[in-house]
Amino acid sequence: MTMSFQGGSVLDRFFTGLAEIVRNRDGAKLQDFLQIEPPLPDVYAQMVDELRQQYPNGSPKEADLLRRCEGLVPKSAGGSAWTAFPTFMKLYFSFLRDVNIENLLETYDMLKALLNQCVIALGDGQFGVVVLPTVLYLSKVLAKLAMGLDRRPELVAHLLRIEGGPDQDESTEKVTLVEKSANVVREAFIKCLTDRSGTPGVHGKPEGKRAGIYLMANLCLKLLFQCGKLRNAEQMFASITAQSPPLKHFPASQRVTYLYYLGRYLLSNNLFFPAQIALQAAYDQCHRQAINQKRLILTYLITCNIILGRFPSMALLQRPESEGLADKFVPVCQLITRGDYIAFREHLTTNSPTTEWFARKGILLPLRNRCEIFVWRSLARKVFIHGGFHADTQGQAQRGPPPFLYLSKLEAAVRWLQSRHSSQSSLSAVSPFGATPNASADKSRFGSQTVSIGKDPDFYSLDGPPAANGSPNISLISKYSDYLCPDGFFDAMGQWQSNPARTLVDGTPNPDYSQYEIDPYAYEPDQDTNGPSPLMREIESILASLLTQGLMRGYLTHRNPRLAIPGARLRGALPTGFPNIWQTIHARESEDTGVPGWVQPPSTMAGSVALGGGGRVVNLSGARPVGVQ
Structure with missing residues (x-):
């Protein structure tokens, strides 16, 4: 000052x-x-x-x-x-x-009202740009106060209860202070984006209030990420794409911050390839001395790359901004390469002590759900290397079967993994968070043979032995008393009959509920000794998913189940059947390099096409009439 x-x-x-x-x-x-x-x-x-x-x-x-x-x-002719x-x-x-800074909630309300009025002043077409720096300053102060109160809700909990009153509807979602702040900042962002000074759209430059587009957008995105309302950012990105000048015209600090939030938004919406492009650009443009900012960007950039099949190099993990990241990501990469799907699930399970950091960063579920298919690919590849038929490696035979793998060998590998983890769980070196349920998944008569899923608790009472002497099951009656022992019912003639004693209306219930088909576990699964086992069916489904995604190449045969890899004579069985994951995904995704929400300047090639090819003359003297073959 x-x-x-x-x-x-x-x-x-x-x-x-x-x-x-x-x-x-x-x-x-x-x-x-x-x-x-x-x-x-x-x-x-x-x-x-x-x-x-x-x-x-x-x-x-x-x-x-x-x-x-x-x-x-200043006064004008009309006032x-x-x-x-x-x-x-x-x-x-x-x-x-x-203002009374001791009353934080009152201070917040007064500050929000002040910013609201400043945003209204910003909307003036002639003088509004004068208050743009003030809007940004007040927005930052409001955001700091809101996020501070969000981290310590006990400071204003009693005031919020008083403000809500006894008539507050509990069914409606409460709007937090951070979300309220984001709504005010969004109004300022709209005022900047819709400014009509200068050339509008992708051909324009940051002039007038439009110079604050990304300042306000970055602050609003910060608040939306803080309160977890990322859906509200969708319209922001759509508006920026339609009306904002190219991002390259804005300062580097605004570009890096915006691309970081854009990349995180795309990552949260499972758009991993455009998220990787945005985060990579943010990392490349970030100042080399901004170590903390680069580490934050790198956390999500490495996550995107792992999901796309590209592991971080040791040279990257040895940089100053990568301090501590190797301890987090290298074990995940090693588990993917090892092909042990049970160890991978153990490492990224919700109650594992190693996953607290991933969950706090919001990347636990993307890593766990998107990378397990890579673990199965690694397992299939290892089994093929050691137990598959690789055909003639010299390429001398003109005829012969293509390389293939009997899926029974992959099934045996899965059962070996399950038995190995089952035996480890029974030893003293048991996991601190309990035995591995996935190790015994193949013993389940229902559902998946690789993922352990507990039985529906609604049917726990049906697992016990039938009651002796036909007496009713006490737990059943207590659980379904409103159905079995109502206080009244309509008889066969449609007359209401009271039941004050709450006796069994339909008599003693049959403990065997299989005839009524309300127990999904009542029937034994078909045991066809000549057909494939349930585990084999599941393995076929996993491999079919890999083939559909292009992460493996070949085809499956269901009679004497095999994975065949045709066309392997030129390049070999491994490069043909198990192509590089990153190269496969990149080749498919790079057909459209545009990133939603990132405004790029129009290319000269697109401009020449739009203008009719730059004035070229097309000779139509030899053109035939329409319909003439």
């Missing part, structure tokens, strides 16, 4: 300085004047004392304060056109005079 007031009333000189700033349209100096964040210089304390003496809260003199603020705006600014200044002086 560089301003100072010497001589005379501090408030008078403050008004004089404000009038000169507005007349000169100096937005940066206006923001420098309008300070609100403590600790404030002593000159503001003097001005607050004068405000309380001359314009007390609730007195008729507050109208005089508003008239005095109206004098700050003052910027009516929102005097109201904003009146709120600013009221905020300084009345």
